[in-house]
Each structure stands twice: as structure tokens, then as C-alpha cells.
Amino acid sequence: MPSGTRNGEIRIVDVTKRFGDLTAVRDLSLTIPDRSYCCLLGPSGCGKTTILRMIAGHETPTTGEIRIGGEAVVGLTPVQRGTAMMFQSYALFPHRSVLDNVAFSLKLRGASKAERHRQARELLAKVRMERFADRLPAQLSGGQQQRVALARALITNPRVLLLDEPLSALDEYLRLRMRGELRRVQKDLGITFIHVTHTQLEAIAVADLVVVMAQGRIEQAASAREIFTTPRSAYVARFMGGQNVLSGTVESVIDGHAIVADEHGASFSTVVDGPNPLKGSRLVGSIRRDRVSVSKAQGCATASGKVNALVGEVHAIEYQGSYVKVTIQRPTGEEFVANVIDDDFFRDPLDIGDSVLARWSARDVLILEGAPDAGAASMDEAGGMLV
């Protein structure tokens, strides 16, 4: 264990990881502040687990450097780095009792039985599992096993705890409860947590820093609020859900507003920040679903002439408690979603097949970087779609 320094800041510098022909991580750089809760978020295959395992020491980067608390750690064992990992399957040793599982690392270092059992019991009390000390892992439920796995990892006094999809094996109810516990434990201990997940809601619920990844690269690394309200690219916008993505070419710039029209008759405008965009250049914009208002269209087949509006047919209506998710299908086949507050919806409910007009304000249009169709394909596999 590193003497003195308990700094759990992680710097990943230009790391690439190749497995034969497959490049799992490309030239990735990231700084995770000490004592923060960081979530690596992305669909399967994006490289998030590979990064986690490289920080843990279970994989070695092909090129690049990893520093924890200022020290270069590539080549060091997990214990030498001061990291500990909680595995997706928990990996509790089936042939050892709960107590012996937790005390395992102390036994390896030659601690006496009395001493290591004492420490293990203390830690089990912290995760409220002291009653189960003499049980075998097979006798525990999923949530109980997870707490034991947590205790076992924490007994090594790590400065960084790495969690590999810790909640994915639990049912929905437990997931919600446990994520609160994880957050609480992290704050109590004051160490860095790195939590890998593919569930967007989970990530924004617990993390100080959310890192959205795709295909071995970081799409955006920022606070949860920033990721949700100001996604940087179409990929992040689509992956996080909660946004509609539109793209088109700039038609004109009037009054500090750029007017962008897509080929199918919809147009949006946005406040211009900095130099005016060139006419004819391509812009991608996103509008939050809960900032769209929907009304029955009377007879207007198109919204031509209207900016920040479009028409379509109601394709699906989903009641979600405090709001109703209205999916509008445009004549082109694309979908546009509005989250309507329940009171507003039920004042004048819509039906499937109704012609509707969707409107929003220019203030709520966010300009995105990158290609307009980034992330469209991965929407199907992103799973656990957000709002």
C-alpha cells in the first residue's frame, strides 16, 4: 500500500488497448478527481470495462500511462496501487464463509486469525451484514452478496474502489436502494469510486462525473447535469435520451439567430454564439423533450413558414406517471418525442393518429458537435431508455 499519500486522483494519459485485431480503447485521456464518484457510461463494447480493468491492474494498456495519486501504476499489482475491485458476479469464494471471504486479504498478509476476524466483523457491521458472518455465499441473496463483496474490497483500505456493473445483477427495486447505499458509502469513506454501467438513469443519479463512451473513445465527460442538459454531440444526446435531434443547413442569419432548415420542411432557429455560421453549412441541434409543446393541428399539412415547429402524426402515447410521452411520426418516418406534463395532456388528450403540431422556443435549441446521425444505430442496443 502506498505510504502516506492517500490521493485517489486518476490520470489516464493517451491510453490505447488492443486485443489482437480489436482496439477496445483508443488514445483515451481522462482525469478523475480525488474523492469523486465517477461513472463510466456506455453500451456494451464501448471500452468502459476495459478502462476499469486497466485502472485495477487486471489489464495492461498497449500504450499510454495511468497515474494514481501522481504515481505511475502500470505494472504494479492491485494492492500496490491501492485499488480494489468489486466484480460484476461478486466472485465471493464459495468455499469460504462470509467472514473468511472478507478477511481473505488479511489472511494472505499473515494476519492472525483473531485480528483478521475482528477487522472483518467491523467491516461487516458497516455494511450491516454482521449477522451473516458464518454463512456461505450460496446462502445469501444477490443484494446480500453484493454487500459482502463491498466489505471484502474495502478491507484492503483502497484509495480507489472500482465497481464493474455492480447493480446489473439485482432486480429493479434493489437496484434503486443499493445505488443510494453506494453513494452513501463513498461519501463516508471519502475515496474515489469508479462505477461502470450501461444504465443512464443510474449514472446521473450517483455520479459527480459522468463519462459517456462509445467505441473506445470518450464522447463527453462532465457533471450529470451538464451531460443531460447540454450534451455535446448527437451521440450523447441520443444515448442519454431526453432529447430530440434535428439537423439541417443554415438558410439565413437574422437578428443574431441562425435559421436552419432540414430537407423535410422543419426548421429550427438558435441563438448565435460567436461568429455567424456560413449559409449552407450543416448544423445539428437538439431540443429537450420536456420543452416541446404539442397541439392538435388544424388542417395545416406542413409547418412551412414556421420556425421551431414541425407537424406529424401521433404514433404512440405512453403514460409515465408525472408526464405522458408522446411519440410523433413525421411524414419522413422519423420520430420526434414530446414529454407532456400529465395535467396538460389530459386537459385535451391526444389519440393515436391525430395530426399534431409540435413547437418549442429558440432558447431551448442546443447546437451539437459532430455528425448528425451519430448514435442513431446504438439507440436500439442502449437499452434502459431514459425519458
Next chain:
Amino acid sequence: MKHATAGPRPWTFYVFASFFALFVLFLYGPMTVIYILSFQGPTGGLTFPMTGFSLRWFHALVTAERVGDIGGAFNRSIVLAVIVALLTVVLSVAAGLGFRRRFPGSGVVFYLAIASLIMPGLFVGLGIAVGFQLLGLDIDWYTSALGAQLTWTLPYGLLIMFAVLGRFNRAYEEAATDLGATSWQRLREVVLPILLPGIIGVALFGFTLSYDEFPRTVLTAGTRNTLPLEIWAMTTNVTSPALFAVGTVTTIVSFIAIGIALISIAVIQRRRTRGSGEPI
């Protein structure tokens, strides 16, 4: 076809069950007859009726009355079986672990093992016997026969280890590394204990396959026989129920070995999968 896990059974079940019962009878019937006949009365012959009930024929084995060197053969067989079992366990476990990674030559060794499994034992024994002869070495039960038997038990041991290791979750090893274990500690504290049931299975195979081995051993044991070889000699020389007595004794030994192994495995498995926890 309904394969419900509850409810009345289809009529086909009873057909299959009867068939199964007949099969079990087929398997165990003849052996049971031998056990009964080994208690044949002193004047009885090789078949029914039983003229009495006596331990005379067991007695005959011990006093070596016209039945060859049963005692010696028995000892040799047990010792050889234990040695083979130990060697098979150590070598198969090591090789099984080695096979987890692809290495150059893994295919060769694998197919060599399979070929050794399928090759009729007689030929292997022939090759070893002639080979020893050409080299000027004596064939003996603890050298050439040992080697010959290993060519039979090691492939089985390997296959069992493949099956067991295939189901082994490598996360256990990673967790151990994560908690600070060296390779040696990992092996001793995590891998081997978890694999213990499979290892016991390998030991059982090693012991019983060696103990009962005949084709490979018949040419490589030399002048001092193992038990199966003695029995083989008895089939031509001995025309008394002493032969059956040998059968009963040797089967009891096999059952003891099987019993020890199976009970150990059952105990270990029960401890590790017992019950389920209370909900949180």
C-alpha cells in the same frame, strides 16, 4: 410432449421407467448372483443350487489353496492403484491448468491423449513390452505397467479437468489477485479448494481404472501379477467358487473407493450450495 415438473406423469414415463428398471437389473443381476454364489457351500459348484452357506471359499483365498498368489496380487494392485491415482491427480490438474491458454503444441498433446484413450490397450502393452525388451529392460508392475496404466488414466483425468475448469469462473482468481494473492496463494487458497470435487473425481477414476485395468497390464506387468491378471489366470485354472469369492472381495474394494469419493463430493457440494438466505 409435456415435460411438466409437476402433475401426473404421461404413460410413456412408465414404459421408460420399466425399461430402466430392467436395465438396472441387467447390470446388477449377474454380479449379485456372483456375490451370492461366493457363499456357496463347501461341496457346491459354479452354479445354483446352493448346497449350503459358508465362507469356505473366502478362506481359500487367504490360505492360497490352489488359487495362486491372490494376497500378493491384491497388495500390488492396491499399491499400484494408489500410485496411479496420485500421479493422475497431480499431472492432470497441472496439465488442465496449462491447457487454459492456447499454446503451441496444445493440439498435439490433446490429440495424443485422445488417441491414447481410444487405442486398444493390448497394442499399447505390446509396444511397451517389446520396447522394454529391445532396450534390455525388465518389465515389472511398478515400472512398465505403471506407465501403461497412466496412458489410460491420464486422458480421462484430462477430460474431467477440462469439464471442471470450463465451468470455473475466472473472476475468483481475479478477485484473489485483487486482494493481494500471489500465484501460489491463488492456487492454494482459491483454485484448488474450489475444484476439489472435480479433483476427487479424477482420483477416483485414477484408482478404479488402475485397479481394474487388464489389457494394458497383461503384457507389461512381468512375472508378478496384479489382481485382474490373477483373476484372468483363475478363469482358466480354477473351477471352484473361489473365483466368485475373489470377485466379491474385489468389488467390495471398488465400492469402498467409490463410496469414499462420492460421499466426499456430496458433502462438499452440500456445504457450498445449502439453502438460501433470508431476503434483505
Next chain:
Amino acid sequence: MKAIAWLPSWLQVAPVALILVLFFGLPMLVVVAVSFFDYGQGRLYPTFIFDNYLEIFSSSVTVRLYLSSLKFALIVWAVTLLIGFNIAYFLVFHVRTLLWQIGLFLLCTVPFWTSNIIRMISWIPFLGRNGIFNQTFMGLGVVSQPMEFLLFSDFAVIVAYVHLFTLFMVVPIFNSMARIDRSLIEAAYDAGAGSWGILTEIILPLSKTGIALGSIFVITLVMGDFFVVKVMSGGQSASVASALSNEISAIQYPPAAANAMILVAIVTLMVSGILRLVDVRKELTG
């Protein structure tokens, strides 16, 4: 750098590899070599002649022996397949609790771990002229004379083979069947398939590797056997292997070796034939 990564594996596999090479690989090469030797008066003369092979190919006895062996192999294969398949099917699809499954499976396999010779011999009191079958049937008045064909005949040989080797069919087929995803069967049932349809469309194809493995075991065991056929036929029937063992007893190693090589070649052909139909490598490496 890469070689070092493999070093631990090499070291771990080396002992097994060494023993297999020393006690299997090399001896087999010795047999090949010896098949070309000359011999006489109980002595071997290391040379290179084809005489042993020529004698075998020109002898009519060879054909007779092979036909006999193949006959046994085929009949035993068919019977063990039938029995083995049904037993495995019963254990996998009709037995409900895991405990019963394991228990009954063990019940079948335990005899495998006892002496083959004893199990073979145990048929003699059953099948003999004064044996149990004859005594029972005569007692029941089914036959008036003891049935001679029961013992020291081809019938006895086949009974013994089936008794000893059915297990080698049951285990691989059981393994294959147990791996079949039950939801496939439910899906078929859902789509309207009857018992027969499910058997032919789903269970049979998915048990192919088990059947292939079991067949390979049984065929090689029967073709390579020399003592069952000798004892149970009372010396009347012969197989290639038993003729071989006679030559060995007479210290006629070169012709025995040549015979062995030819037998191995033929069995290898049969096994390759089976392997062409089904790929078993995946099954073996779990």
C-alpha cells in the same frame, strides 16, 4: 516476450506430454517398426520386410476374422445405441428432480468402476447349461431341454459386450441431451409438434455429438477386445484382436504388430467416418 507467456503452460503440460510420448507415442512407433521385423524361434530380427503384411493380406483367415469382428461391432453398436439412447432419454426428460437424476445416473455408472473381468464372468452362472436361465425356463416348462446357445456362443459374446459397454453410450448421450435448452422443446410443442416430431426434429439432432462419441467408444472397444470374445464364446468365435493375442502369446511379435497396424488403420477409418458426420471437438473441450 510471447514465448515467456506460454512457458507456464508448457511446464504444466510437460509431465503429461512426456508420459504420453514415452509410454504411448514411442511404443506405438515400436509396434510399427516391429511389424516389419523378421522373427523365428522366439527371437526378433530387426530388419525391414513386408512379409508379415503380405501374409495377412493373402490369408483367407484375415477376411473371416475381420468379418467376425465387424459383425460383433455392428450388432453391439446397434444394441447399445438403442438401449443407451432410451436410458439417457429417460434420465434427462422423464426424471424430474436433480437428485433423482444424479442418483439414478450413478446407479448406472457404478458398475463401470468395478472389474470388467468379474462382470463378464458373472454371466457364466446365468447362461450355462445348468445356469439360472435354463433352470428357470425349464422349471417353468418353457423349454424341455437346456438352451445351449446361451453360453459359449456368439449370443453370449454379444450379451457380455452389451453388459460392459452400454455405459459408454449412456454417458455421452446423457451429456448431450442434458445440454439441450428446454425452451426449445417448449417452443416446438407450442408450434404444434407432437412427441415424435420433437424427438426427430430437436432431440435427435442435438444429441448427435453424444451419439457419435458413444459410437466411437463402443466400436473401438469391441474391435480391440480380445478376452471377452475368447471366454464367452468358449474359443469358438474369433476376432482380430483375439487372434492377435494368440500370436503374442506365441511370441510371434512381428505378425501381431502387423495385424495391430492394420486393425488400427481400419478402426481409424471407421472413427474418421463418424467424425466426418459429427464434430466432437467442442463437446470434449467443454
